[in-house]
Amino acid sequence: MSSTSCCNPKELASAHLGPALAGAPDQANPAHHAASRPSGPSADLLVIGDIVTNDPSAPTAEAMAISGGKIIGIGSQSDVEGLVTASTTTLKPGGFILPGLIDPHMHIWTSLLTYPNIDLSHELCPTLQDATAAIKKAVSQAPRGQAVCFKNFDPSLYPGEPVLTRKTLDELAPDNPVLVWNASGHFMYVNSLMFQAAGITDNTPDPPGGTLYRADGTLTGVVGEPPAEELILKGLPKPSMTDVAMYIRQILTACAAQGVTSVREAATGALAGPKELALLHQLNTESRFPVRVSTAQFSVFGGKSPVEIAALWKAAGVTPFSGDEMLRADAWKVVSDGSNQGRSGYMLQPYLGEDNGAKADFTPETLRQAMKAGLDDGWQVMVHTNGDAAVEFVLDAYEDLLPGYGTTDLRHRLEHCSITTDDQLVRIAALGLSPSFLMNHVYYWGAAFRDTILGPKRAGRLDRVASAYRAGLRPSLHSDYNVTEVHPLLSARTAVLRKTKADGHVLNADECATPEQALAAITTNAAWQIHADDRGTLAVGKAADFGVANGNPWGSDPDGWADIAFQATYVGGQEAWSG
Ligand SMILES: [Zn+2]
Structure with a gap:
């Protein structure tokens, strides 16, 4: 685990890293990228092994036929043999073949600030x-x-x-x-x-x-x-562009090593605006990234208004869902408060030992302006909310704004959504929003929240995965890297067990997710939240994104999930990483 400063780097990060990005291109338009390979009637790759599909209609398989990066057949070996030709490559990796895991909220750019x-x-x-x-x-x-x-x-x-x-x-x-x-x-x-x-x-x-x-x-x-x-x-030496490029690849490689095949970068542009996305495209063109990257364009940069920043993104060729299958711009990011463990999350009640519950980063009017700038341009909006007052504040804004934008399925989100009331979960459902939980708040800081920051009752309302499901929501789990490490199976274990690392105490057993709910939150729900409906399961028509592991979380005790080790990952049927 690490920095709890999270998503709002403001000028701080640019003071350190901004100059290193000065040489990046201005245009982020990836029109030069090669189109993805089309699927054909026969397999270019046949994968044979213990395949775990995460598809309830057929949970396991022994063979998977892939063409053009997509799954064209899955089932028994005889089921797919008609798709195999003399030019099909066969892969028998051993171990369990699992759907690629998804971290729907992590940070490449702000993590660079302290990476080395x-x-x-x-x-x-x-x-x-x-x-x-x-x-x-x-x-x-x-x-x-x-x-x-x-x-x-x-x-x-x-x-x-x-x-x-x-x-x-x-x-x-x-x-x-x-x-x-x-x-x-x-x-x-x-x-x-x-x-x-x-x-x-x-x-x-x-x-x-x-x-x-x-x-x-x-x-x-x-x-x-x-x-x-x-x-x-200002007294420190600045990293070079070469350093920055190397750190980015190392961060993404560490994701792959945990079985991850897709991430959302949750504050793209916070340091250097659209140049960041342009640099990601440049690096991915030079050598394909080990994971697919979905970006959330940050609404704060260089002292400009959100409307001015939205115009900057547009001028750089970045519009909703622009990009390609490896790197796509998908969302608009707004941060409404700070971090609860830093006592800067905006709370309805005071922090323990204090007489206040911190403040929002905006007035109601400026929050609406920041969200509206994204909605006007057709972006999925994701708003960081840590305290329960922040959740309330942002729900008020969504309730005011969303009726003006029709019924497009943009899947707007609440990020962290750390402390919630029952009433707020009902409102989230009524608005068609979904929460993404920084689940290892419970594991790493659960005891501190209970004993010194929030008290036991409020700490029990932390990361309410079970209640979110009961309210009809589709929650996901995320790392907020580098706040915690990218390790979806650890996050899922925490969602089931809710044990604090400090003392093993179960932080409100009523909020323990079932194993199926926790695994959906790092696969199908996370895929849905990043608008990647072709990911999260292994089934015909889905992307051939998978990991090879020495264990199967769908068939084992959650206690052992975090110890499952990956030996390789594949993205679009091509090896992305091997350990
Ligand atoms: Zn974040």
């Missing part, structure tokens, strides 16, 4: 001493004077919520500038040499909206909120 940094997550550093030892070790291995950066330090998971002070970091790193990102993204911790590299002294004024924390006029090393964090980033 050294990971101090609670997973790797269970105690504060582990974290400080990791800092000391990494610094000792770096050349003297070179900046060393860390990510995912999460005091909310250590007793007493300790911070790293400048004094502590100076002791750990006397000869190197050091920067440690708090997992929330709202804070960073730096040493004296990092302040020096950034040109910041005790006399540097706080920028509007940011804080360089001081004690008796002296910088403590704690830096709060993006405007102040930006000042620190």
